[in-house]
Amino acid sequence: MIGNRITHRLVDGVRVPGTWRHAFIRNGGTHFLTDLFIYADGLIDCWGLVTVEEFSDKLRSGWVATDIPDGAEASAHELARWTFSEPSTWLTPDLLLAEVRDTIDELNGRPDSTERCLAAVDVFLADRKDVPLQVLVAGPGGSTWSWPVRPVTQEVYDSAVEYFEERARWIAEQPSRVPADGPVTSFAPAVHLYHSFPREPAPDPGPLGLRHDYPAPIAVGPVTYPSAARAYWALSVADPGVREAIRTAETVAEARALAVDGPRRDGWEHARTAVMADLLRAKFDRHPALAEILLATGDATIVYDDMESGFWGDNAGRGRNWAGRLLELVRSELHARRAGLLP
Numbered sequence: 209m210i211g212n213r214i215t216h217r218l219v220d221g222v223r224v225p226g227t228w229r230h231a232f233i234r235n236g237g238t239h240f241l242t243d244l245f246i247y248a249d250g251l252i253d254c255w256g257l258v259t260v261e262e263f264s265d266k267l268r269s270g271w272v273a274t275d276i277p278d279g280a281e282a283s284a285h286e287l288a289r290w291t292f293s294e295p296s297t298w299l300t301p302d303l304l305l306a307e308v309r310d311t312i313d314e315l316n317g318r319p320d321s322t323e324r325c326l327a328a329v330d331v332f333l334a335d336r337k338d339v340p341l342q343v344l345v346a347g348p349g350g351s352t353w354s355w356p357v358r359p360v361t362q363e364v365y366d367s368a369v370e371y372f373e374e375r376a377r378w379i380a381e382q383p384s385r386v387p388a389d390g391p392v393t394s395f396a397p398a399v400h401l402y403h404s405f406p407r408e409p410a411p412d413p414g415p416l417g418l419r420h421d422y423p424a425p426i427a428v429g430p431v432t433y434p435s436a437a438r439a440y441w442a443l444s445v446a447d448p449g450v451r452e453a454i455r456t457a458e459t460v461a462e463a464r465a466l467a468v469d470g471p472r473r474d475g476w477e478h479a480r481t482a483v484m485a486d487l488l489r490a491k492f493d494r495h496p497a498l499a500e501i502l503l504a505t506g507d508a509t510i511v512y513d514d515m516e517s518g519f520w521g522d523n524a525g526r527g528r529n530w531a532g533r534l535l536e537l538v539r540s541e542l543h544a545r546r547a548g549l550l551p
Contacts, residue, residue: 217247217525219509220533224249225315231304232273232282239273239282239292246308248315249509250397257511257524259400263308267301274299343368399505401532403513403521405460417498418510418535420520421460424498426490431455436487441467443483444476464516481530488538502539503546510535 216223226247232239233255245253252263254272266272276282276295283289310320319327342352346360358364401415409423416422421437433439433455441463442454450470457463473479492499512531514521522529544550 215245217245217253219249219511219522219525220528220530224251227311227315229307232276234270234273237281239276239280241282241284244272246311246315248312250312251400251511252308253524257400259398260305260309260312262400264301264305267305272304274301274304340368340371344372398509398511400511401513403515407459413498414501415505417495417501418505419512420484420488420531422498424491424495426487426494428487428490435460436484436491438463439487440480440484444473444480445470446473447471481534484531485534485537488534489541492538492542499542502535503542505539510539 213227213229215226215228217226218224224247226245228243228245231242231244231254233242234240235255242255247253250260251257252260254263254266258266263272267274274297276292276297278292278294280292280295281289282292306321310322313320339352343360343364346352348360348362348365350360351357352360399415401419404416404419404421406413406416406419406422410416413422417424420440421435423435425432425434426436426439427433428439428443431442433442437460438455438457442451444467445451445454447470450466454463454466454470457466492502510532511522512520512529512535513523514527514531515523518527520529520531521527522532541550
């Protein structure tokens with residue numbers, strides 16, 4: 209579906225290619241005609257960036273509408289409004305979801321579902337007309353059914369066995385044939401960490417546990433802070449009294465407000481990314497269960513939302529996403545240590 213519909217969004221200066229199609233968003237009883245943007249990193253913009261799984265939920269709930277009832281109200285924003293009469297649609301939630309998945313494959317240069325199906329057909333047809341396969345079926349002393357008919361000698365049979373053994377070795381080696389610096393992937397499926405306000409640790413926090421403000425105590429020297437975010441805001445101020453008030457504040461929002469109003473350390477803007485990187489290392493060293501959650505994201509792009517900061521958050525492509533980038537850095541370090549590549 210890409211055609212000439214080429215677009216992109218910027219993630220910290222990196223162009224993530226995308227495309228779009230028309231769709232209806234049902235909001236407040238009205239169907240709004242809009243553009244559905246699909247990006248190579250697996251995010252879809254349907255009035256907000258969502259993952260493929262979240263997009264599937266929006267399809268099932270009817271937020272992204274594929275079935276238009278008779279008499280439904282519609283709007284093209286400031287262009288026109290109308291009422292549907294005997295509407296006819298050919299999309300279903302499953303068809304649109306499959307189209308989106310295919311489009312993400314196309315954007316990444318991977319075969320879509322049609323190409324994979326045709327490749328399977330080619331393999332089947334190749335096997336049907338593969339002379340070595342006919343030789344194996346016929347066996348020594350038999351005859352192949354291709355034209356012209358040939359008798360199968362022991363030598364021909366041994367050659368066919370060798371052919372399939374060599375092909376099996378080649379197929380087995382294919383997954384490991386990658387460039388020296390690792391596999392070639394344009395963009396990994398993204399993990400989206402939405403803005404949240406966790407107050408208590410959860411038995412199974414999932415990606416929520418990766419957020420800086422998730423309650424996971426860490427020590428900075430002799431002082432223990434309730435979370436990486438608390439430690440970050442405390443270290444940002446020069447006044448020890450304000451630092452202690454941040455540590456004991458009831459909420460992260462209160463801690464942030466105290467830091468904003470407090471006297472900033474000299475040169476903090478130039479040091480803050482290094483400070484946060486060390487705090488994240490301390491967090492995941494002290495909390496191995498959270499480190500496993502981070503490692504489970506593989507090499508996915510981590511998109512971090514922060515309504516208060518365009519520096520730390522991606523914020524629909526308008527921010528720099530430093531929080532997500534540092535999580536990816538620490539994740540890489542954890543992988544390297546587990547592989548024995550780092551002390």
